[in-house]
Amino acid sequence: MTAKWNSRTWNLGDNYFPNIMGLSKEFKKSMDKLDNKGLIEKFASYLADKIDNFVKPTKEDFPKIITSGPGREYDANTRDKLRNGDTTYVIDWSTFVTPSTLPNETSIMGKMYAYSWTLDRLADVFNLNHKNSIKDTIVPLSIPLNGKDTMINVKIPKASKNAMYHSPHNGSFYNEDLNPYMIEKRDSIINSKK
Amino acid sequence: MRTFILIFVCIIFLNSCKKDNYVIEKKDGDLMQKIIYEHGEVTNSKTYMKGVLNTEFIYDNKIIVKMYLYYPNKEVYSYSYLIKKPNHYTTIFYHKNKKIASEGEGDYFKDKNLYLRRGTWIFYNNAGVPYSIYTFGHNEKNEYIQDEVIFDTVTNKIIKDVKYNPPVLYEK
Numbered sequence: 251m252t253a254k255w256n257s258r259t260w261n262l263g264d265n266y267f268p269n270i271m272g273l274s275k276e277f278k279k280s281m282d283k284l285d286n287k288g289l290i291e292k293f294a295s296y297l298a299d300k301i302d303n304f305v306k307p308t309k310e311d312f313p314k315i316i317t318s319g320p321g322r323e324y325d326a327n328t329r330d331k332l333r334n335g336d337t338t339y340v341i342d343w344s345t346f347v348t349p350s351t352l353p354n355e356t357s358i359m360g361k362m363y364a365y366s367w368t369l370d371r372l373a374d375v376f377n378l379n380h381k382n383s384i385k386d387t388i389v390p391l392s393i394p395l396n397g398k399d400t401m402i403n404v405k406i407p408k409a410s411k412n413a414m415y416h417s418p419h420n421g422s423f424y425n426e427d428l429n430p431y432m433i434e435k436r437d438s439i440i441n442s443k444k
Numbered sequence: 445m446r447t448f449i450l451i452f453v454c455i456i457f458l459n460s461c462k463k464d465n466y467v468i469e470k471k472d473g474d475l476m477q478k479i480i481y482e483h484g485e486v487t488n489s490k491t492y493m494k495g496v497l498n499t500e501f502i503y504d505n506k507i508i509v510k511m512y513l514y515y516p517n518k519e520v521y522s523y524s525y526l527i528k529k530p531n532h533y534t535t536i537f538y539h540k541n542k543k544i545a546s547e548g549e550g551d552y553f554k555d556k557n558l559y560l561r562r563g564t565w566i567f568y569n570n571a572g573v574p575y576s577i578y579t580f581g582h583n584e585k586n587e588y589i590q591d592e593v594i595f596d597t598v599t600n601k602i603i604k605d606v607k608y609n610p611p612v613l614y615e616k
Contacts, residue, residue, distance in 0.1 A: 274477065274491040274499045280552065280559040281513055281522055281535075424582050428563035429527060429534055429549050436564040439574050443595055443602045 515540060524552075535559075543572040553584065560587050573597045580614075587614045 464484045470477050476495070480488040485506060491499045497518055502510035511524040511533070519542060524535040531552050537545040548565030552558070560582035567576045575597050579590040588611035594604040 274489070274501070275475070276554060276557045277511060277552070277559075278499055278513060280557050424551060424560075424562045424584070432534075432548060432564040432566070436566060436577050436579075439566065439577065440593060440602065440605075443600060 539568075539570050541570060543570065544568050548580070550580070551582070551584075556584075558585075560584070569597060571597075581611055588612060589614055 464482065466481050468479045468481070470479070474494050475498075476492045478490045478492070479486055486503050488503065489501045490497060496516050497514050499514070500512040501508045507526070507529065509526045511522075513521040515521045517540075519540065520538050522535055522537045524533040526532070527534050527549065531554075532549065533552060534547070534549045536547040539545045546565055546567045548561055549563050550559050550561040553560070561580040562582055563580060565578050565580060566574050567578075569575050573595075575595050577593040579592075581588045581590055589608055590611045591607040592604065593602060593606075595601065596603045
């Protein structure tokens with residue numbers, strides 16, 4: 251009675267008696283690991299805690315770029331993206347962008363230095379407001395440069411070293427060959443909520 | 445002489461029938477297992493924990509086609525059935541009030557003792573109202589979340605609908 255399971259075919263083999271007891275134990279354990287409802291609740295709160303501010307479409311947190319001028323308004327790009335429920339936090343451009351770091355002279359090296367210094371400060375401010383930042387984020391900003399509004403894309407480095415994003419695509423990834431009944435049911439439920 | 449031969453054949457036949465259809469019981473600590481054989485092949489196995497039914501497997505041609513887990517009160521906790529060989533199952537979990545708690549599909553890897561979900565999983569509250577839908581994928585090691593939809597079960601509206609690209613690793 252030493253037959254082994256073929257784990258990929260579920261074929262019990264000729265002498266399967268001793269394996270059934272082991273399978274019963276293991277299957278019970280593996281299903282218990284799913285923890286059913288609790289698992290999803292944990293996951294939902296986990297995501298909400300970790301990444302909601304970056305990916306959920308219903309509510310976003312925007313930097314509100316202000317200057318020392320009388321307007322103290324959103325920059326145009328941010329204003330266009332704001333929707334109900336969105337929140338903002340203030341970055342006072344004039345507090346860390348000084349004439350010495352954004353030279354009026356348009357030398358390339360001068361601009362590069364100014365941008366790098368500015369982006370570092372932006373990253374500090376951004377990460378200060380997003381302590382759970384878990385991935386690089388691109389924020390398009392309109393900044394006053396040489397007397398004009400200039401669009402730049404600011405790459406905000408992740409604040410945490412424990413990134414939760416991993417690529418699962420190295421090797422086999424099972425997300426196809428699915429039960430069409432479940433897909434239909436999913437679509438039906440979602441459509442009924444709209 | 446003819447009668448003697450007929451009786452002898454009948455005895456042989458009955459003996460063979462007796463060997464083909466039988467039940468074996470085995471104990472392993474608190475576990476007790478009852479395995480039913482028909483025509484020499486296992487068709488059903490039930491495992492009891494301290495005398496209470498715990499799991500039940502249904503076999504077809506030596507392949508497990510249905511799996512049940514039970515609550516201690518003998519109500520079904522989960523039911524899985526094979527939808528594609530070798531190890532692709534649809535699974536339904538039940539609340540103690542017998543309403544569906546969640547349903548979806550996944551692959552069970554016996555050698556790793558892992559049941560990894562893939563595709564759509566729908567989760568229901570005690571009243572049977574869906575409160576979230578997730579799409580899973582896996583790489584035989586970990587589960588990943590591809591999208592997440594959460595419903596407000598009071599207003600019956602979607603309060604969160606997010607697709608993750610790349611998929612998010614689910615870490616317990």
